[in-house]
Amino acid sequence: MRVPAFLSALLLPLTASAQLFGSNSVNPDPSAQPKLNITLRASFPDISNELVNVGSGNPSVKLVNGIPTRVSFDLANFEASPIFVEAVGGSLWDAGKDVAVRNLTSKKLGGVEVPKDQKIEIPYEFVNEMHPRDILLNLVMVLRFEGEIVTVTAYNQTVAVVEAPTSLLDPQLLFLYLILAVTVAYSGYFVYNTWLASVIPITKRSKSDAPKLVKPAPLLAQSGKYDESWIPAHHIKKPTTSRAKSGAKGRKGGD
Structure with a gap:
């Protein structure tokens, strides 16, 4: 029985999602997918290509918790017919148990056409939050070729999850x-x-302990005099010099 065209168009997003996040128990095997005459690779713009191509025994790609990881999917179509890109995404896998730990956010593209002998670059980013560890990162692209949905693996290597500095x-x-x-x-x-506040007493200062200000006696400005009672006597009496004393004695002798 042939499926109507409009129903097939409605089922394509569901089929793409199932292809992208269909299984949580088995890591997708690229050899099980139909072979297409294409080249697909995933690169990390924030990391040099030399480090990205290091083997799985030395995880050079680091997924920093809370910081977006940028990925660039590069697809080249060498088929005789155009290929349509439906979505890109990925998942994190426990390499030792071959079990999916977390599905990453998928980016639906709605069937971007890639004509024959043409290339396309699709940016993608995701944010990860998990305990620091080494984990397998699987990045895939969901394609539609001649009415059939095909999932192609672009990256499948061990990466390191680290905390942000x-x-x-x-x-x-x-x-x-x-x-x-x-x-x-x-x-x-x-x-x-x-x-x-109720335990520690607060000591209040009494009025008798407060310093008292003594007002000085006012000057007698009207008469031009001032109060001499508080001035020491030796400051008031002018001292007589020896010359003045000898002059006074001479005057007495002349008399």
């Missing part, structure tokens, strides 16, 4: 420090007012 000037850490400081200050204020 921390800095003291990180805005998130600064905001966290601010929240902690406000919380500690408010907690201390609450504890003091609730329990310590």
